[in-house]
Amino acid sequence: MERSELISKVNSVLAEEFEVEESVITPDANIKETLQLDSLSLVDMVALIENTFGVKIVGSDMPKIQTFGILYDYLAERMK
Amino acid sequence: MLKDSYFRIISKEAIESGFRFEVSLIESHPIYNGHFPGNPVSPGVCSIQMIRECVEEALNKKLSLKSINVCRFITLLTPQKGVHLQLEINLTDNNDSVDAKATISDDGITYVSYKGTFGLK
Amino acid sequence: METPLYQGDSIKKLLLQREPILMVETLYTATEDEAETGLTVDADNIFCVDGELTEPGLIEHIAQSASAFASYKTSLDGNNEALLGYIGEVKKLTITGDLPRSGQEVRTTVKIQQVVGNITLFQAQTTVDGAPIANCQMKLSV
Numbered sequence: 608m609e610r611s612e613l614i615s616k617v618n619s620v621l622a623e624e625f626e627v628e629e630s631v632i633t634p635d636a637n638i639k640e641t642l643q644l645d646s647l648s649l650v651d652m653v654a655l656i657e658n659t660f661g662v663k664i665v666g667s668d669m670p671k672i673q674t675f676g677i678l679y680d681y682l683a684e685r686m687k
Numbered sequence: 688m689l690k691d692s693y694f695r696i697i698s699k700e701a702i703e704s705g706f707r708f709e710v711s712l713i714e715s716h717p718i719y720n721g722h723f724p725g726n727p728v729s730p731g732v733c734s735i736q737m738i739r740e741c742v743e744e745a746l747n748k749k750l751s752l753k754s755i756n757v758c759r760f761i762t763l764l765t766p767q768k769g770v771h772l773q774l775e776i777n778l779t780d781n782n783d784s785v786d787a788k789a790t791i792s793d794d795g796i797t798y799v800s801y802k803g804t805f806g807l808k
Numbered sequence: 809m810e811t812p813l814y815q816g817d818s819i820k821k822l823l824l825q826r827e828p829i830l831m832v833e834t835l836y837t838a839t840e841d842e843a844e845t846g847l848t849v850d851a852d853n854i855f856c857v858d859g860e861l862t863e864p865g866l867i868e869h870i871a872q873s874a875s876a877f878a879s880y881k882t883s884l885d886g887n888n889e890a891l892l893g894y895i896g897e898v899k900k901l902t903i904t905g906d907l908p909r910s911g912q913e914v915r916t917t918v919k920i921q922q923v924v925g926n927i928t929l930f931q932a933q934t935t936v937d938g939a940p941i942a943n944c945q946m947k948l949s950v
Contacts, residue, residue: 647759647896647947650924657922666923688857718854721826723892730829731895732855732864732871739864752863755901755944763894803901 608686614679620659621652634676641675662686690740692716693733694769699744705777706745710737712769719766729764734799738789741774746785748807753784755803764791764798772798783807812836812846813880822879823872824890828854831869832876841920843877845869851910859910863903866914866934866942871895873916874930874948896927896947905941912936918946926950 608616622629625642632641644652653664656678662685664672672678690696693716697709712729719727735758743750772793779786784806791799814822814835823832831853834846847869849856855865875893882891908914915935922929927947934942 645761646925646927646949647761650922650927650929650947653924654922654929664924666925669924688855688862718829721829723824724826728894730868731898732868735867735898736862736864751903753903755898757900758898760895760897 610679610683613683613686616659617656617675617679617682620655624651624655632675634679635674637673638675638678639673656682660686688740689733689736690744693718694737696741696744697771699741702775704779705775706741708741708744708774708776710741710769710772710774712764712766712772714766716766727766729766729769731758731760731799734760734764734791735801738774738776738787738791738799738801739805742776742778742785742787742789742805745776745778750785750805751808753804753806755801758799758801758803760799762796762798768793768798810836813838814876819876820890821888822876822883822890824892825872825875829868830872831855831865832872835876835880836915838877838880842917843873843880844915844917845873845876846916847914849908849910849912849914856910860907861909861914862907866903866907867898867901867944869914870916870918870932870934870942870944871898871946871948873932874918874928874946875950877918877920877930878928878948878950891950894949896949897945899945899947901942901944903942905936905939908936908941914941921945 618629618632657663662682695711700707722730774791776789784804786804789801812834832845836844849861851859855862879891917933919931921931927949930946932944
């Protein structure tokens with residue numbers, strides 16, 4: 608998948624699920640704050656990403672994935 | 688089942704599309720002997736049952752619990768914190784069922800948010 | 809004849825709940841991400857009304873099934889303390905069959921879908937005599 612396509616898909620899927628405007632999803636934006644995730648909805652985000660892209664976000668990696676940019680990189684790396 | 692043993696209804700008020708209840712949890716209920724020994728925590732399922740019994744009280748009908756879309760237990764509830772809870776319920780009547788959206792809160796803290804369907808027995 | 813992993817008194821090693829709200833009797837089987845539990849309905853149970861296990865009792869049984877499984881998994885890593893588990897969320901619960909009656913055994917299969925931090929997402933399916941009566945998604949906070 609092309610990087611631009613990946614970014615577009617991540618943004619649209621997350622915007623829809625968490626009911627935010629796609630425009631607030633920027634590479635430097637903090638995921639939890641932007642999507643207003645608490646610990647319960649964080650699990651939903653991880654499950655959604657896994658179901659959409661087939662990439663399992665390993666539990667211990669989660670704390671590192673603070674921004675959307677880091678998430679794009681993480682997925683791109685594992686979808687090669 | 689739980690009314691007047693686990694919780695008490697202090698007041699009931701009709702609001703737009705539903706009801707608002709003031710309830711109080713009863714610290715001495717035997718369920719706390721087991722949940723948990725030395726650490727009383729109000730079980731989430733009892734909050735669900737409380738919502739159901741308040742809807743039953745509001746509609747004056749017995750209900751079955753058919754489905755829950757989503758019920759979130761946002762903040763830990765204990766009998767000490769539950770002395771004075773506000774239960775706000777919005778109801779939508781269907782033919783043989785009623786959709787309910789409810790929150791249990793107190794002083795700006797939301798303990799439970801609930802969305803589900805009860806069946807009319 | 810299957811030999812359960814934990815049954816009766818030994819289940820107390822996996823759960824901190826006690827009477828009158830101990831809602832799992834047996835841990836039958838467990839794999840890396842799936843486990844099966846059982847509970848025989850007792851008319852004296854706090855959630856039983858007119859000999860029928862009511863819906864909150866069923867949900868509590870499901871939650872404790874998830875909790876027992878979570879404790880079991882940590883026991884494999886050498887942790888001998890039962891985990892303190894709270895229900896974080898119940899989602900997409902449907903009750904499809906008749907409520908279980910006194911004397912019947914309820915069996916629940918819990919399957920781990922996702923673990924993030926201290927929250928585990930489970931898919932649960934409950935049967936009575938092999939017939940499905942309830943299913944849901946549940947998040948457990950340990």
